[in-house]
Amino acid sequence: MPSVIIQPSTKDTSLESGYPNSNRGSDPTLWIGRYYIGFSGKSVYRALIQFDLGMLPQGSIVVEAILKLYFNYATNSSIPAYITPFLIVDEWDENTATWNNGPNIDETVFGSTKAVTKEGWYGFNITNIVNGWISGLYVNNGIMLKTPEVQNFETKSFYSKDETINISLRPMLQLTYITGYPFTLNERRFVKAKSTYTVYDEENFTDVNDCSAYDKYTYFVYNTSENSVIIKLLISPGDDLWIEDGNEIILDAGKTVALVPYLFSQYSRLSYKNKDVGKGANITVWFEAQV
Known part of the structure; x- marks a missing residue:
């Protein structure tokens, strides 16, 4: 079966509760997870990421879609961050998105959860989400990556599309697909x-x-x-x-x-x-x- 790698992402950014009006759209690294919540304040991070699927042949059915992120730093590698990708339901701008105005997600539509510990590549299966995008069931507003946000010092960072030195470690979406089987999605309730x-x-x-x-x-x-x-x-x-x-x-x-x-x-x-x-x-x- 043919496959294609889309790299880097079209847009990405992270949201931080500790600085709820700050935008991180141009940062070379993006954060996910809960750093610390206590009497002295709080800091929780969520990441937004979107890919352009235009290079996928028309009528394709995606057999497997893997979002690959290279995590370059772990606050504490002994504490896993259980990261899950969720479908974003609103439009967002990477240059203006903040914690206070960030988009909503559909928590019933998500990909595979990964326990991220140390540095390296991690893959998240988002096949159902991608097929929903290409079939028109969902609008492609990208995905949000977040943890349950219950564990202090679980935070991990990954290279964004704005990384300029290690460009091969930018986010990528690997798609394995079949063609020649166009289909229509009947209305469902x-x-x-x-x-x-x-x-x-x-x-x-x-x-x-x-x-x-x-x-x-x-x-x-x-x-x-x-x-x-x-x-x-x-x-x-x-x-x-x-x-x-x-x-x-x-x-x-x-x-x-x-x-x-x-x-x-x-x-x-x-x-x-x-x-x-x-x-x-x-x-x-x-x-x-x-x-």
Whole structure:
């Protein structure tokens, strides 16, 4: 299958909460993560990045899209930064974007999470996002890279498109694709719900969803805390007898998982509890169904 590398990015910048009105669009390095939040102040960084897909042949279907960033500095290499790419839904200008006026994101549409520790190349799988751009399902406003922002001194920096010495280490997007299969995307309607839960030692459950009207559905679970959580997908034919659909999943700090049922039943929910006794956690759960 053919592939193409787009390098560098069209535009990129980072946002900093400690300097909420400052723009970093021309910086050669960009930051991601939480540096410090305490009595003396706070500093959290998020990065924005966008690529022009114009060199991709018309009618292509992307088999794999990998965003590659070269991280050149780690505040503390023993503290991983769990970085996730999210779809940006608003337009933004790299020369004016700040923490206070930065764009919004769709947290239900994201790529693979990477645990960044030391310097070097890291790849983030954003295949679903890129295919959404080329099919017209999403507008290409780029992606935001952020962590759960719960761990001090996790900050990492990467070379931006404005790096002038190590130009081969600028951001790149590697696309593997097939051609000759143009397709149209029929209109689809989605049902979405987002909830947050506090996790305890005892097993608890999310809200019950009636899935009888849906063609397919997915639970996305994002562990926003520093402790691991045990997650299970449960299904029921009548909201009174619950069975496990698949194996339990250990969801580590900063990680995201997508759960799709193997069997279809009218009702579904998730169970959750702490992996380690006495170490509480928090999770965000998205339920997304296609009608």
